[in-house]
Structures are given as C-alpha cells and as structure tokens.
Amino acid sequence: MIADRARLLIAAMRQRSQEYQSVQGEAALETLRRYRKFILFLLPMHLFFAWQFGHYQAPLGQPELVGWAGTITNAHTAMLVLDALLWLCVERHLRGREAANRWSYALVLCASGTYVVFGAILSLADVKVGAGAGIASFLLTTIMISVTALMRPALSWPLFLGVYLYFQQAIGALGISLAQQASVQAISLSIPLLALLTSFTIWQQYVKTVLVQRQLSARNAELLHLAQHDPLTGLYNRRHFAAEATAELARAHRAHSPSSILIADIDFFKKVNDQYGHPAGDQVLKEVANVLASNVRATDVVARLGGEEFIVLMPHTTRDGAMALAEKLRSNMDKRPMQVEAQTLAVTVSVGVSELAADQDGGFEDLYIAADTALYAAKSNGRNRVEWAPFRLREESDTQV
Numbered sequence: 001m002i003a004d005r006a007r008l009l010i011a012a013m014r015q016r017s018q019e020y021q022s023v024q025g026e027a028a029l030e031t032l033r034r035y036r037k038f039i040l041f042l043l044p045m046h047l048f049f050a051w052q053f054g055h056y057q058a059p060l061g062q063p064e065l066v067g068w069a070g071t072i073t074n075a076h077t078a079m080l081v082l083d084a085l086l087w088l089c090v091e092r093h094l095r096g097r098e099a100a101n102r103w104s105y106a107l108v109l110c111a112s113g114t115y116v117v118f119g120a121i122l123s124l125a126d127v128k129v130g131a132g133a134g135i136a137s138f139l140l141t142t143i144m145i146s147v148t149a150l151m152r153p154a155l156s157w158p159l160f161l162g163v164y165l166y167f168q169q170a171i172g173a174l175g176i177s178l179a180q181q182a183s184v185q186a187i188s189l190s191i192p193l194l195a196l197l198t199s200f201t202i203w204q205q206y207v208k209t210v211l212v213q214r215q216l217s218a219r220n221a222e223l224l225h226l227a228q229h230d231p232l233t234g235l236y237n238r239r240h241f242a243a244e245a246t247a248e249l250a251r252a253h254r255a256h257s258p259s260s261i262l263i264a265d266i267d268f269f270k271k272v273n274d275q276y277g278h279p280a281g282d283q284v285l286k287e288v289a290n291v292l293a294s295n296v297r298a299t300d301v302v303a304r305l306g307g308e309e310f311i312v313l314m315p316h317t318t319r320d321g322a323m324a325l326a327e328k329l330r331s332n333m334d335k336r337p338m339q340v341e342a343q344t345l346a347v348t349v350s351v352g353v354s355e356l357a358a359d360q361d362g363g364f365e366d367l368y369i370a371a372d373t374a375l376y377a378a379k380s381n382g383r384n385r386v387e388w389a390p391f392r393l394r395e396e397s398d399t400q401v
Contacts, residue, residue: 020152023207025100027150031108032090034148039087046083050076064129071125079118086111109159112149115141116163120170127184128174135184138167139191146195150206156199160192230304232282233289238311241303245313245364248301252315253361260314260322260355261367263375264292264329267348267383269308272340280340284347287338295329311371319355319388326351326386334384350378351386360391367391 053076056069090107097104119141126134142160151159167188171181228240236244245261252259266272266288273281285308292302292310301313312329314322330351338345352375356367374389381387 019207019211023210024152026210027206028100028104028108031150032094032104035111036087036090038148039083043080043083046076046080050080065131068125068129068131072122075118075121082114108149112145113159115145120163120167124170124174127176135187142191142195143198146199147202150203151199152203153200157196160196164192233286233304235289236301236303238303238305241301241311242364244301248313248315249356249364256358257316258318258355258358260317260353261371262312262322262326262351262353263371264310264349264351265375266308267350276341283340284338291332292329295332322353322355323386323388326353330386348384350375350383352378352389353386354389354391356391362391
C-alpha cells in the first residue's frame with residue numbers, strides 16, 4: 001500500500017515536472033515582455049526620486065539623514081542606468097524570438113534579482129535611520145516581482161532565499177538595537193515566504209491556463225481538420241474543396257490566369273465492394289488517394305468528392321498541362337496493381353478534364369459541370385481513359401439547347 005502510494009506520488013511529481021518544463025519557455029518570454037513594458041514605467045520614477053533625494057535638505061541636527069538621502073539617490077540612479085540597460089537587452093532578446101533559451105532565463109533572474117535587492121537596499125537604509133517607509137520597500141519590490149515574474153519553483157525559491165540571506169546579513173551590520181534587529185528579522189522572514197507562496201500560486205495558475213489553452217487549440221485544430229478533410233482518405237472533402245476552388249478561381253480571374261480541374265472516377269468500383277467487401281473497397285480508395293496526392297504539384301488541390309470520385313484543381317494550368325497530368329495519373333493507376341485481401345487487383349480510373357481560360361469568366365460549379373461532362377464521355381467511351389470537355393457557362397449551354 002505504502003509502496004503503491006509512493007510510486008503514484010513519484011509519477012505525479014514527474015508529470016508535474018514535465019508540465020513545468022513544457023511551459024517555462026513561454027513563461028520566460030512572457031515575463032520578459034512584461035518587464036519590457038514595466039521598465040518603461042519605472043524609468044521616469046527612478047529619475048524623479050533620484051532628483052528629489054539628490055536635492056534633499058536634511059534638518060539641522062540630523063546629519064545621518066544626509067547619508068540616508070545619498071543612499072536613496074544612488075540606489076535610484078543605479079536602477080535608472082540598470083533599467084535602461086535591461087530594457088535594451090530585453091528588447092533585443094525578444095526581437096523576432098519565438099522560443100526561450102538560457103539567456104531568456106538569465107535575463108528573468110537578472111531583472112528579478114536586481115529589483116528585490118534594490119528594495120532591500122532601500123529598506124535597509126530606512127531602517128538604519130528610522131526614516132522613510134521602513135521595511136515596506138522590501139515588501140513592495142519582492143511582492144511585485146513575485147506577481148510579475150512567471151518562475152517555476154526551481155527558480156523562484158533560490159531567488160527569494162538568496163535575497164533573504166542578504167537582507168539578514170546586512171541587518172547585522174546596521175548597528176541598530178537588538179530589539180529592533182529582532183523585529184526586522186522576523187518581518188523580513190515573512191516577506192520572502194509570502195512572495196514565494198504568491199509566486200507559486202501564480203505559476204500554478206499560469207501552467208493550468210497554458211495547458212488548457214493548448215488542449216483547446218489542439219481540439220480546435222482537430223475539429224477544423226475533421227471539418228475540412230475526408231476521414232477515410234485524408235484528402236479535402238467536397239465542401240472545403242468547393243470553397244478553395246471558388247477562392248482560387250476568383251483570384252485567377254483577377255490575375256487573368258487559367259485554371260483547370262479534373263475528375264477521376266474508379267472504374268467498376270461497385271464490383272470491388274461486391275466481390276471483396278467494403279473494407280477492401282476502403283483500401284482501394286486510400287490507395288487511389290495516395291496515387292493522386294503523390295503525383296500532383298504542391299500548388300494543386302486534391303479532394304474526394306464522395307463515393308469513388310476524386311477531383312483535382314490545377315491553378316495556372318492550361319488544357320495541355322491538365323491533360324498531361326490527367327494522363328499521368330491514369331497511367332500510374334493502370335500500371336499499379338493493388339494488393340487487397342491477399343488479392344492482386346487491377347484498378348483503373350476514368351478522368352474528365354476542363355479548363356477555365358484566362359479570358360473566360362465563370363465559377364466553380366460551371367467548371368465542375370464541364371469536367372463531369374468529360375468524365376461521362378470517358379466512361380461512355382470504354383473507361384480507363386482521359387476525355388476533355390470545353391468550359392461553357394450554364395447560360396450559354398441553355399441558349400444552345
């Protein structure tokens with residue numbers, strides 16, 4: 001029982017680690033994008049405080065405030081310079097970048113560590129003279145980083161632990177009373193713990209959000225693929241092909257470019273289903289689809305119309321080119337016996353072709369009717385052949401009739 005629970009715990013920890021690993025790259029880039037915007041807001045703030053404390057006039061009898069103001073001025077001046085450098089580094093690093101690398105994580109840690117140390121310096125200066133906001137600066141910058149930076153625990157806890165140890169060591173060198181030192185130490189311990197808890201909570205929520213978004217994107221992509229493709233052959237279905245063809249023919253008309261289509265029909269396909277069964281027929285359909293898809297050009301669009309009919313749209317193709325491709329497909333099918341259910345089948349196709357010339361105006365349905373007419377002629381003339389039919393608008397056909 002205990003061993004089973006231990007194995008489950010180890011498996012859960014490994015899965016969680018894999019999830020963190022898969023998300024941390026996106027998190028690092030998102031953090032840098034946040035810092036890129038945030039720094040632009042902080043630059044004028046540092047400039048203002050550096051100027052304000054640089055002109056600070058300490059009251060008479062309190063010379064220690066001169067050193068305090070000088071520390072605050074130097075801290076804001078240093079951050080002004082560091083922020084400008086950080087912004088330039090982040091901007092250059094993010095330019096055109098789609099994936100994180102080790103420099104992405106280094107920039108995140110550099111920017112985060114710089115600000116928590118900056119907050120610690122301000123608080124230490126305030127605590128030493130009992131002026132200013134006291135420990136609040138350390139609290140503010142630490143929580144700000146825990147909220148802004150998306151860091152997995154493996155990065156966040158060393159960061160906050162390191163700044164806590166720095167703060168504790170620096171407190172001992174301030175020369176404050178033991179009672180005040182104990183109070184500040186207790187408070188300074190709670191700040192990194194609170195920041196770590198905040199950082200972990202935000203990180204967990206970010207991981208869940210990213211994973212859910214990935215699942216939704218994958219599901220949407222799957223649904224889109226199902227909506228556009230024939231589930232058996234993997235080719236486009238009739239609906240999507242019609243949309244693609246309509247858009248392509250409209251583009252070709254604007255560009256005064258020819259387009260052609262061919263319709264291929266498997267000869268005597270019903271006999272295959274009747275003699276060998278529908279699984280064998282499905283296998284034949286897949287094989288024919290593979291032949292079509294592997295022999296057309298990258299710019300051609302192939303689809304299954306339904307049943308045993310397939311269609312190919314050939315942009316920028318005249319009659320001669322379309323007929324040559326159709327004959328190539330027919331010939332390849334004729335020379336390629338198929339192994340179905342331990343049987344060797346000779347599968348042939350009849351092909352009808354038509355062209356929408358550059359100077360003709362028409363839509364997909366008209367071109368489809370012309371190619372279908374050619375296919376009917378190929379069937380009537382003995383099958384396993386390619387036939388051509390000229391394109392005519394339906395209005396022209398009706399007038400001639």
